Amino acid sequence: MSLQTVSWPSTYGERARPRVGFFTDTSVCIGCKACEVACKEWNQIPMSIQGFTGHSYDNTVALGADTWRHVAFVEQRVAADAREEPDLVAVASRDGAIDAGLQTYQEGDGIRWLMASDVCKHCTHAACLEVCPTGALFRTEYGTVVVQEDVCNGCGYCVPACPFGVLDQRREDGRVWKCTLCYDRLKDDQEPACAQACPTNSIQFGELGELRTRAEHRLAELQQAGQERAQLYLADEEDGIGGAGAFFLLLDDPEVYGLPPDPVDTRRDLGEIWRAAGLAALGLAAVLAGAALGGRGD
Amino acid sequence: MTEDAVRSYHGQPVIKEPIWSWEIPCYFFAGGLAGSSAGLAWAAGLRGNHVLARRAWAAAQAGILVSPALLVSDLGRPDRFLNMLRMFKVTSPMSVGSWILSGSGAATTVAAANAWAGAFPRLSRAARPAAALLGLPLSTYTAALVANTAVPAWHEARRILPAVFGSGAALSAGAAAVAATPVEHAAPARRLALAGAALEVGLKKAMERRLGEIGEPYRSGPGARFGHLGEGLIGAGALLLAGRGGRSRAAAAAAGALMAGGALSARWSVFKAGFDSASDPRYVVGPQRAAIDRGERRGAARRRSRALAGEPAAGSPATVPAA
Numbered sequence: 001m002s003l004q005t006v007s008w009p010s011t012y013g014e015r016a017r018p019r020v021g022f023f024t025d026t027s028v029c030i031g032c033k034a035c036e037v038a039c040k041e042w043n044q045i046p047m048s049i050q051g052f053t054g055h056s057y058d059n060t061v062a063l064g065a066d067t068w069r070h071v072a073f074v075e076q077r078v079a080a081d082a083r084e085e086p087d088l089v090a091v092a093s094r095d096g097a098i099d100a101g102l103q104t105y106q107e108g109d110g111i112r113w114l115m116a117s118d119v120c121k122h123c124t125h126a127a128c129l130e131v132c133p134t135g136a137l138f139r140t141e142y143g144t145v146v147v148q149e150d151v152c153n154g155c156g157y158c159v160p161a162c163p164f165g166v167l168d169q170r171r172e173d174g175r176v177w178k179c180t181l182c183y184d185r186l187k188d189d190q191e192p193a194c195a196q197a198c199p200t201n202s203i204q205f206g207e208l209g210e211l212r213t214r215a216e217h218r219l220a221e222l223q224q225a226g227q228e229r230a231q232l233y234l235a236d237e238e239d240g241i242g243g244a245g246a247f248f249l250l251l252d253d254p255e256v257y258g259l260p261p262d263p264v265d266t267r268r269d270l271g272e273i274w275r276a277a278g279l280a281a282l283g284l285a286a287v288l289a290g291a292a293l294g295g296r297g298d
Numbered sequence: 299m300t301e302d303a304v305r306s307y308h309g310q311p312v313i314k315e316p317i318w319s320w321e322i323p324c325y326f327f328a329g330g331l332a333g334s335s336a337g338l339a340w341a342a343g344l345r346g347n348h349v350l351a352r353r354a355w356a357a358a359q360a361g362i363l364v365s366p367a368l369l370v371s372d373l374g375r376p377d378r379f380l381n382m383l384r385m386f387k388v389t390s391p392m393s394v395g396s397w398i399l400s401g402s403g404a405a406t407t408v409a410a411a412n413a414w415a416g417a418f419p420r421l422s423r424a425a426r427p428a429a430a431l432l433g434l435p436l437s438t439y440t441a442a443l444v445a446n447t448a449v450p451a452w453h454e455a456r457r458i459l460p461a462v463f464g465s466g467a468a469l470s471a472g473a474a475a476v477a478a479t480p481v482e483h484a485a486p487a488r489r490l491a492l493a494g495a496a497l498e499v500g501l502k503k504a505m506e507r508r509l510g511e512i513g514e515p516y517r518s519g520p521g522a523r524f525g526h527l528g529e530g531l532i533g534a535g536a537l538l539l540a541g542r543g544g545r546s547r548a549a550a551a552a553a554g555a556l557m558a559g560g561a562l563s564a565r566w567s568v569f570k571a572g573f574d575s576a577s578d579p580r581y582v583v584g585p586q587r588a589a590i591d592r593g594e595r596r597g598a599a600r601r602r603s604r605a606l607a608g609e610p611a612a613g614s615p616a617t618v619p620a621a
Binding site: 053055056058061062064072074127130131132133134135136151152153154155156157159160161162163164165166167168169173174175176213216217219220223228229230231232233234235236238239240241250253254255256257258259260261262263264266267269270272273274276277278279280281282283284285287288289290291292293294295 | 304305306307308310311312313314315316317318334337338341342344345372373374375376378379381382384385387388389390391392393396434435437438439441442443445446447448449453456457458459460461463464465467468471472485486487489490493494497572576579582583586587589590595596597598599600601603604605
């Protein structure tokens with residue numbers, strides 16, 4: 001299991017710290033949004049008023065410049081066989097789901113409720129960091145990805161480069177902002193505010209290798225409890241971003257939570273892109289030469 | 299799960315739309331105009347066509363003056379524009395482009411000053427080819443820049459988009475020179491404009507076709523409207539130029555204006571299509587899920603645990619020792 005990134009730990013030498021991250025176990029998320037509040041409070045993020053969306057209990061809508069934690073709420077009709085039994089808690093506990101700590105069934109209303117707290121993934125191969133022309137985005141000694149607010153000039157390149165739509169510009173300020181994985185708290189050996197505030201330990205902070213081991217056991221546990229759609233998301237270095245510093249245990253496919261099923265760091269195709277740009281430049285030279293030099297006596 | 303039943307989170311976008319505003323597609327046009335005009339100017343000068351060369355240098359100079367102004371104006375923090383030259387990063391086409399634009403700006407300014415005022419006679423001998431050479435990547439790197447994002451309509455077009463932008467740059471340079479140059483000296487510019495027009499329209503069409511479903515934002519909505527407008531302007535201008543552009547100065551000027559407008563509109567078409575492509579989860583999730591279903595990609599999610607087979611999974615996860 002490789003946790004290495006392009007610049008971590010190599011550029012830090014002896015000052016490198018263990019790579020840390022989040023394991024977000026959505027099966028125990030209760031949608032309290034304490035993580036959203038704690039994040040806003042600690043990082044002094046401006047208020048963001050979104051109004052009433054009608055999307056279940058989610059009025060935060062999405063991650064952005066002023067939202068570094070976002071709790072998603074998904075309401076799903078329970079499976080057809082569940083209708084035969086009136087008590088949905090009984091349905092849920094039939095396969096041992098309750099024993100496994102699953103809290104996703106609402107008694108009596110025929111709805112399975114999925115909740116998940118989303119955050120910047122702190123990718124192993126971070127497109128935002130690669131495309132940033134000023135070096136404002138950098139890899140910390142903890143292996144996390146942080147924007148330096150005194151360097152960012154608001155060029156906006158990272159915004160469409162991120163395959164998760166995490167970064168955005170704060171309009172009144174011009175710069176882009178995102179989760180820092182509480183870089184300031186890490187330096188004081190504190191865990192990030194969201195993880196500390198989470199009452200069910202759905203957000204677990206720790207050393208990435210240890211978190212991954214924990215997550216594998218939790219996935220096995222849920223699979224044994226009959227949660228066939230339970231899946232680990234961004235926990236592998238073979239995926240399109242080389243694995244994430246913040247990864248998730250989901251109870252359905254990623255897109256149901258607004259997450260891309262196959263995110264890819266655009267850097268992987270950059271060789272092809274530069275080759276195409278170079279060939280196009282050569283083609284342009286040929287066209288220019290042909291037009292300027294090709295005529296007869298003009 | 300079929301492709302036409304893409305699951306999403308309340309229909310919300312998965313990736314963010316770019317935050318770039320009107321300055322950016324205008325810069326795509328101005329940068330391409332400047333870069334290719336420098337190439338045309340140098341080549342025309344080598345052939346001894348100094349009437350055309352001087353006008354092409356002027357077009358290059360105009361484009362290269364407008365470009366940084368557009369780019370700085372689009373920044374969230376315009377006062378920090380110099381941070382663009384804080385480092386040179388080959389992984390960031392925007393960083394590479396900033397250096398190309400800087401070098402091209404300096405070389406073009408020297409060459410244009412020499413062409414019009416006779417300034418820098420020695421320096422301009424090196425500046426002319428330098429401006430012409432730097433003008434080539436200046437005309438195509440902007441396509442690499444937008445292709446190097448997560449936006450499907452741009453990223454999936456990465457192999458052909460630079461050729462589309464390069465063709466548009468040739469068209470723009472030809473059109474500007476045709477409009478500004480007496481017809482008896484403008485034959486190379488006419489050839490350039492017509493070749494650029496044919497390549498731009500043909501390659502962009504091919505790109506849109508090849509993209510399949512991902513190309514839909516080019517075929518409907520604002521991307522399509524700017525695309526059709528561009529084709530119309532380019533087509534009308536090309537007909538006029540081919541028909542009367544060699545005899546009538548007025549016809550040549552009108553044709554040049556139409557074709558330049560068409561090239562600008564084509565840049566807007568690509569720009570707008572990217573926004574639509576980013577804002578609709580169908581274009582982002584759909585192809586990703588389809589590739590996973592076809593077995594071409596494994597995706598980022600996994601249902602099989604790597605915890606040791608046969609090992610009891612019960613117990614507090616927190617007590618599991620680190621590997």
